[in-house]
Structures are given as structure tokens and as C-alpha cells.
Amino acid sequence: MKPCFGYIRVSTQKQGEGVSLEAQKDAITVFASQHNLSVIKWFEEKETAAKRGRPIFNQMLRQLKQGKAAGLIMHKIDRSARNLRDWALVSELPSLGIDIFFATESLDFKSRGGRLAANLQAVIAEDYIFNLREECIKGMTGRLKQGLFPWGAPPGYLNQGGGKPKIPCPKTAPLIKLLFELYASRQYSYNSLLDEMHRRGLRNTRGGKLTLCGLGNILQNPFYIGLMYIKSSGQTYEGIHEPIVPVATWKRVQDIRAERSGPKSTRHNHLLQGIFRCGLCDKAMVPELQKGHVYYRCKQMSCSTKTVREDVLENAILAELRQLQLTAHAAKKVAEAETPDTIVTLDEQRAALSLQIADEERRLDRLEDLVIDGTLSPDAFQRKRHTVQLRVVELRDQLDRMPDSAAAEAYQEKLAELRKSLVLLYENANRAEKRMIIENVWPNRTVSGRKPAFEPYSWVTKVESCVTLLCGAQEWDRGRRGHGIKSYDNSLIQPLFSLLDYVGKSDDHHPEP
Structure with a gap:
């Protein structure tokens, strides 16, 4: 045989x-x-x-x-x-x-x-x-154009079967949202975040601990804000599934991931680590513990910026907060701002946002025409298309968060209370909350020589125009390195409102998390 x-x-x-x-x-x-x-x-x-x-x-x-x-x-x-x-x-x-x-x-x-x-x-x-491959691609592309994800649901979502959108998982969706919020706080590196989320009960599909690669895939996935990015083709589609992460939080996570000087796991975990940058060379100010005191120095050794003690920086922060804090008279003026103008302004702002969304959608059509004419390469088209789609999602999120007249009035009162209590909030906050206050009050924080400098957001510098601004009006604020950040500051300071409620319930300092 x-x-x-x-x-x-x-x-x-x-x-x-x-x-x-x-x-x-x-x-x-x-x-x-x-x-x-x-x-x-x-x-x-x-x-x-x-x-x-x-x-x-x-x-x-x-x-x-x-x-x-x-x-x-x-x-x-x-x-x-x-x-x-x-x-x-x-x-x-x-x-x-x-x-x-x-x-x-x-x-x-x-x-x-x-x-x-x-x-x-x-x-x-x-x-x-x-x-068969061509027909499968055609079918999957058709599903994507319908806003449906034809593959398995990512972590935080559940499958409902063919032809149906993914739905948030009651158990894991809150954990995914928390994962983004914790990383956006700049308090966690990848390794420390993995340990924290494992402790809170987040698991991979096999029931084990998430890997570094799996964590990175979650943090960069726009599916959680309503977009579906297909890596093989480089195309992005709008999904009809329910987002579980705010657009502002997702974008902040992407900014942090893009920075070279991200948070590191250190033994001491200093208060102002990653908060200040050198005003001369734009390098990160790194902390060192020497003789019982924490010093911050420029990462560029040849830079003329000198070392500054942490207590000096914190005293400067308190001094700046005292200057930004409203007096009782000014706070009353903000709280009693005229509501009719606010209502008109909100309607105008909603109309302006709708027009911006329509402009961005027309821009997508123009990009497709440029590809057809051969003016724009397919790779450049995909990059620009992804940017425009992300912008459309952001604008729609802002439009959805626009308050009605009753909410705007309550917002004004809350704002007045917040502006009146900045110093108290900081003094009663724990380490993580202090960092949150600093980052939500000043987008730019630098040290030149030995002198700290602060550039505040407009929501803490404007008084009489706060109603228009904080109810959703567009405002160009300068971000780090001088880039323009077009923000709606009701999402910017919302975490501070929660902190204000918590401090208001108890005069005792709450423990570290």
C-alpha cells in the first residue's frame, strides 16, 4: 500500500x-x-x-x-x-x-x-x-452606511443580532465611561489604569484582565462617541448606536495620548506632576523630592528656567484663585442676569450650531467632489473626512447639551455660587480634585525662570457676559502652546459643579480616593 x-x-x-x-x-x-x-x-x-x-x-x-x-x-x-x-x-x-x-x-x-x-x-x-470577498465587502459597506456595525460589539456594548445596532451593556458601559474619565484626569498611566479597572470589575471577552494593547484600542476607538472607524480602509462612518462617552472627554483622552509627556507611575505621585510646563522651551516641569521638599524643574537641562518648590506654586495658585473669585456683589450680579436676553441668545445659538453642522456636511460633499476631480488623493480624503466627521459629532453633541430657559436660569445661579467659592473648593479638595480645579480654570500653566504664570479660561474672567457664554455661546480660548480651542464651557466646568455640591454638604475635608 x-x-x-x-x-x-x-x-x-x-x-x-x-x-x-x-x-x-x-x-x-x-x-x-x-x-x-x-x-x-x-x-x-x-x-x-x-x-x-x-x-x-x-x-x-x-x-x-x-x-x-x-x-x-x-x-x-x-x-x-x-x-x-x-x-x-x-x-x-x-x-x-x-x-x-x-x-x-x-x-x-x-x-x-x-x-x-x-x-x-x-x-x-x-x-x-x-x-465572495467582494460581495462580503459590499454587504459590510452597505451596513456601515446604514450606521450599523457588522462585526462583534466592542467592550461596553452588546450584540442584538444582524441588522440591529449595538446597545450599551448595563454592566460594562458605565465602566468604559469611567475608564475614559479616569484617564482624562491625568492621574493614571496605562498600567495603573489597568489595575484600577480590573479592581472595579472590567474584564476582557475571556473574563481575564485587559491587556495594554486592548486598553489602547478602547481609548482610541471613536465607536464610543458614535463613529465607526475601519482601519483596513481608513474610512469613518456615522453609527446609529447610542454613544456612552461624551465627545469632550474622548477628545481630551486623544490629546493626552498624543502627548509625549503623559502621566507616569511614580512612587511619590506628586500633586502638580504634569500640570506646569516651562514658559521658555515648552518642556514639561518634572518633580523631584529633595530633603523633604518637592521641587519642579524644566525637563530641558540647558533651559534657564530654575527649580521651584511645590509649596511656592501652590501658594501662587491660591493667590490667582483669590483674584478670579467673585465678590458677593459680583456673584449676585451674575445670578440675577436678565433671562429674556438669555432665551433669545440660546435660540440664536441653536440656529448657529445647526448652520455649522450643515456647513460641515456640505464640506464633506465638496471633499468627495475633489476626489472625483483628482484634486485630492484618497488618503488625504480619508484623513480630512475623519476630521470633518468628528467635528460634526462634536457640534451635534453641543447642540444636544444646549439648555432650555429654565435650565439656563438655574445654571446662572450655580455659576455664581461656583465663582464665589473657588478658594474654598480648592482648600477643601483632595489631590485629584485640586488637579481638576487647576485644569478647568487655567488651560495654560507655565513657569519662566522662577515665576509661575496662569492664563485662565474666559468663563472665570467674564462677569456680565457669563450668561451668553456659559449657556453655549462659542468662545475661542487659547489652549496649551497657544492653539485655539473652541469650547462650550458648560461642559468645561460641569465637573466643578459636582464638586461644589459635594463640598456644600459637608464642611469636613473628604478623604483621598
Whole structure:
């Protein structure tokens, strides 16, 4: 009996759990017994034949060329290869003295007609898989254009079946939102955030701890704000699923991830770590513990900015807060601002936002025309398209957060109370809350020489125009390194309102988290 190898294959792991492999094996066994052949070794693979470089397939070919078997038995031609490169490797075996048999097809590789028939079937198999791939891509693209994600739900969402949007998971969606908020606080590195979220109960699909790669994929995934980014094509689509992360938080996370001087896990975890930058060279001010005191110095050793003690910086922060804090008279003026003007302004702002959204959508159409005309390359189009789509999502989020007249009046009163209590809030805050106050009051915090400098947001510098601004009016604030940040400050200071409520319930200093 001629010794042969038996090769069986299915395209996916799921198919391998069924009867397909066993059916192929039984057919090959029957064929071998009828033709005086003996299967001395089985090679089983669970991978598509359209993919080149299958490890078990290549291992089998190497052993055949080493003379470990005189023949090869497969179920059908499409079980061996569905790409012409791998088929060429199979079809050259007869020239090496190795016989090829197919259990369900009578093909004689020793004759010209048999080889021609086999080659034609191999070409048909490749064409079939190519057409199938195109149809699958067409179907998935159609789903994406409908706002549906045709693959498995990312962490924080649940599948509902084909043709239905993903829905937030009641158990993990709040944890995903918390993950973004914790990282946006600049208090966690990747490693410390992994430990914290594992402690709070966030697990991967296998029930284990998230990996660094998995955490990075979550933090950069725009699916959580309503967009679907397809890495293979570079395209972004608007989804109809419910977002679980605010756009402002997601963008802040992306800014932090893009910075080279992100938060580090240190033994001391200093209060102002990552808060200040050098006003001369824009490098980060790094902390050092020396003789019981924390000093901050410029990361650039040759810079003329000198070391500054942490208590000096904190005293400067308190002094700046006292200057920004409203007096009782000014706070009353803010709280009693005229509401009719506010109502008109809100309507105008909603109309302005709607016009901006329409402009951005028209901009997308113009980008497509530029690609058709050949003025814009496809890669540049995808980058610009992603930026515009992100901007549209941000504008829609701002429009959804616009308050009504009653909410605007309550907002004014809350703002007045907040502006009147800045120093008290800071003095009663714990470490994380102090950092939150600093970052929400001053977008730019620098040290030049030994002198700290602060550039506040407009919401703490304007008094009479606070109603218009804080109810959603557009305001250009200068961000770090002088970049313009177009922000709606009701989302900017909302965390401070929560802190104000908490401090107002108790005069005692609350413990560190």
C-alpha cells in the first residue's frame, strides 16, 4: 500500500467544531481503502485557503518534499488552495514523484487532460473566493452606511443580532465611561489604569484582565462617541448606536495620548506632576523630592528656567484663585442676569450650531467632489473626512447639551455660587480634585525662570457676559502652546459643579480616593 498524507481543512474555528472535518476524513479514508492507499499522517487546518502562508499546509509540503510520504489525499481541490500561488506549490508535486488524489474528483495528474482540468478548477476556486470577498465587502459597506456595525460589539456594548445596532451593556458601559474619565484626569498611566479597572470589575471577552494593547484600542476607538472607524480602509462612518462617552472627554483622552509627556507611575505621585510646563522651551516641569521638599524643574537641562518648590506654586495658585473669585456683589450680579436676553441668545445659538453642522456636511460633499476631480488623493480624503466627521459629532453633541430657559436660569445661579467659592473648593479638595480645579480654570500653566504664570479660561474672567457664554455661546480660548480651542464651557466646568455640591454638604475635608 502506498503511504500518503491526508489533508483536511475548514475556513474557520467555528466550522471546525461541526462535522465538516470528520466528513472529509471519512471520505478520504474510504477513498484510500478503495485504491490501495494508506494514510500514515493527518494534517488538519482551520484557516481559509484564500490566505497564503498557512502554517500546517506549508509544513505538510516540506515533509512531502523530504520524502516522508509518496502521495497526498485531499477531499476536493478547493480544500487544498483557493489562491494560485498555493495551487502552484501543489501542482508541482507530481514532478517530484508525489501522487495527488482527490476523494470526490477523478483527476489524473499524470495526463495532460487531467492536469488541465485540475488547473481550471483551481482558477474557478480562486475566482469564487475573490467574488465572495467582494460581495462580503459590499454587504459590510452597505451596513456601515446604514450606521450599523457588522462585526462583534466592542467592550461596553452588546450584540442584538444582524441588522440591529449595538446597545450599551448595563454592566460594562458605565465602566468604559469611567475608564475614559479616569484617564482624562491625568492621574493614571496605562498600567495603573489597568489595575484600577480590573479592581472595579472590567474584564476582557475571556473574563481575564485587559491587556495594554486592548486598553489602547478602547481609548482610541471613536465607536464610543458614535463613529465607526475601519482601519483596513481608513474610512469613518456615522453609527446609529447610542454613544456612552461624551465627545469632550474622548477628545481630551486623544490629546493626552498624543502627548509625549503623559502621566507616569511614580512612587511619590506628586500633586502638580504634569500640570506646569516651562514658559521658555515648552518642556514639561518634572518633580523631584529633595530633603523633604518637592521641587519642579524644566525637563530641558540647558533651559534657564530654575527649580521651584511645590509649596511656592501652590501658594501662587491660591493667590490667582483669590483674584478670579467673585465678590458677593459680583456673584449676585451674575445670578440675577436678565433671562429674556438669555432665551433669545440660546435660540440664536441653536440656529448657529445647526448652520455649522450643515456647513460641515456640505464640506464633506465638496471633499468627495475633489476626489472625483483628482484634486485630492484618497488618503488625504480619508484623513480630512475623519476630521470633518468628528467635528460634526462634536457640534451635534453641543447642540444636544444646549439648555432650555429654565435650565439656563438655574445654571446662572450655580455659576455664581461656583465663582464665589473657588478658594474654598480648592482648600477643601483632595489631590485629584485640586488637579481638576487647576485644569478647568487655567488651560495654560507655565513657569519662566522662577515665576509661575496662569492664563485662565474666559468663563472665570467674564462677569456680565457669563450668561451668553456659559449657556453655549462659542468662545475661542487659547489652549496649551497657544492653539485655539473652541469650547462650550458648560461642559468645561460641569465637573466643578459636582464638586461644589459635594463640598456644600459637608464642611469636613473628604478623604483621598
